[in-house]
Amino acid sequence: MPELPEVETVRQGLAKWVAGRTIATVEVHHPRSIRRHLPGDAHFIAMLTGRTVLDVSRRGKYLWLPLDSGDAIVGHLGMSGQLLMQPADAEDEKHLRIRFTFTDGGPQLRFVDQRTFGGLAVSEGGAELPDEIAHIARDPMDTLFDDEAFVARLRGKHTEVKRALLDQTLISGVGNIYADEALWRARLHGARPTDALTRPVARRLLAHVRDVLGEAIVAGGTSFDELYVNVNGESGYFDRSLNAYGREGEPCHRCGTPIRREQFMNRSSFSCPRCQPRPRTR
DNA sequence: AGTCTACCCTGCCTGC
DNA sequence: TGCAGGCAGGGTAGAC
Missing domain, CATH: 3.20.190.10 (MutM-like, N-terminal)
Structure with missing residues (x-):
């Protein structure tokens, strides 16, 4: 899970x-x-x-x-x-x-x-x-998570922003679903280069990561099937709140454009083609 | 040093 | 019906 x-x-x-x-x-x-x-x-x-x-x-x-x-x-x-x-x-x-x-x-x-x-x-x-x-970074729900240090490290990296969100030594706890959800909320395409993000954009992205994780905790997590259940075998219901993940072809909740699916790091990424335009080739 | 690909597993779904 | 191939929310070792 x-x-x-x-x-x-x-x-x-x-x-x-x-x-x-x-x-x-x-x-x-x-x-x-x-x-x-x-x-x-x-x-x-x-x-x-x-x-x-x-x-x-x-x-x-x-x-x-x-x-x-x-x-x-x-x-x-x-x-x-x-x-x-x-x-x-x-x-x-x-x-x-x-x-x-x-x-x-x-x-x-x-x-x-x-x-x-x-x-x-x-x-x-x-x-x-x-x-x-010990090599795992603090997660954004940890009271000792250092927001500005994260923003600085993120911007110092030479990689794509989704890859960075999935890097557990930079920020932990984020996986494929919540990375896509946070990027949708931040209106960023996952291939955006981290070194080109401004500080305000990076801070906003972090706030969205924290928001989506917090909301999902309240909902008991995301479950698509019986594989992802709590200790009593019950499913969470955050899947009803997803805006991007798993919604290929369905209308964006913001602009109505069909959500697209792309391959990235050998897994699927979901985003809105209009709200999250692909960056120009690096 | 930092970044990225390949690989580790089982089961289920799709298309031929 | 059977089978091959693709896919799934993870991390890590080792190659570059």
């Missing part, structure tokens, strides 16, 4: 359901789901068994669960990962990869991931901020 609003929705659900609970057992059903945990599954299990989860934190699209040991479980959902709370007697999901049970015998935490791009790992001493995600 990819972008920041979906991950934040999961974080809130997890915090409510697992904070304060003690892990009884850990099962790893697929090695690829802990491939970032280099010491392997036996070590993964030993580090977690008997530990108490203190909280659930997030930076960008990454989650981590600080433990009473000072370590943390670091998680990324990749393209298709889910963290679900399930009663013990619920049938195993087809793509169940990792299961946690708790000493209170209550609902289990299950990591389910069809494509296995996501995964979990134990970060030693990572309760505050795991080393594994």
Whole structure:
């Protein structure tokens, strides 16, 4: 469940359901789901068994669960990962990869991931901020995000603006959907060169990024299908508020021009040909 | 150093 | 009906 609003929705659900609970057992059903945990599954299990989860934190699209040991479980959902709370007697999901049970015998935490791009790992001493995600920039919902530093770094780059929005070391949490939505709101084509953006335009773009992420969090995220759900298996409803993403051929909500679809970085980009004209060739 | 392409996976949809 | 190809919201290693 990819972008920041979906991950934040999961974080809130997890915090409510697992904070304060003690892990009884850990099962790893697929090695690829802990491939970032280099010491392997036996070590993964030993580090977690008997530990108490203190909280659930997030930076960008990454989650981590600080433990009473000072370590943390670091998680990324990749393209298709889910963290679900399930009663013990619920049938195993087809793509169940990792299961946690708790000493209170209550609902289990299950990591389910069809494509296995996501995964979990134990970060030693990572309760505050795991080393594994130290390279990830703060996200724009973080109170310590530095707007002017972002604007300066963005304008200092020699790349296209959509590419920059997707660069998690510059600004984290933005993925393909919310990048397209923010660019639509800012009336910028994703291929606009970052070094040609004025400061006011860059600031406005950041404000739109923050707005669209905030609105999507309130809506519980964006779901097109059952692959993207909260910890209770429920879908968010921000898809009803999308202006660009997935709307090829449908009228722009601002000017009525049919939304266009273009290939970019091996994925689709949606924009309004009139509101977001392509820049002249660089 | 900074930027960008190729690749990692499974499942579903489309067109032949 | 079967099959090939394209597509999907992610990150990263390594090539330039």
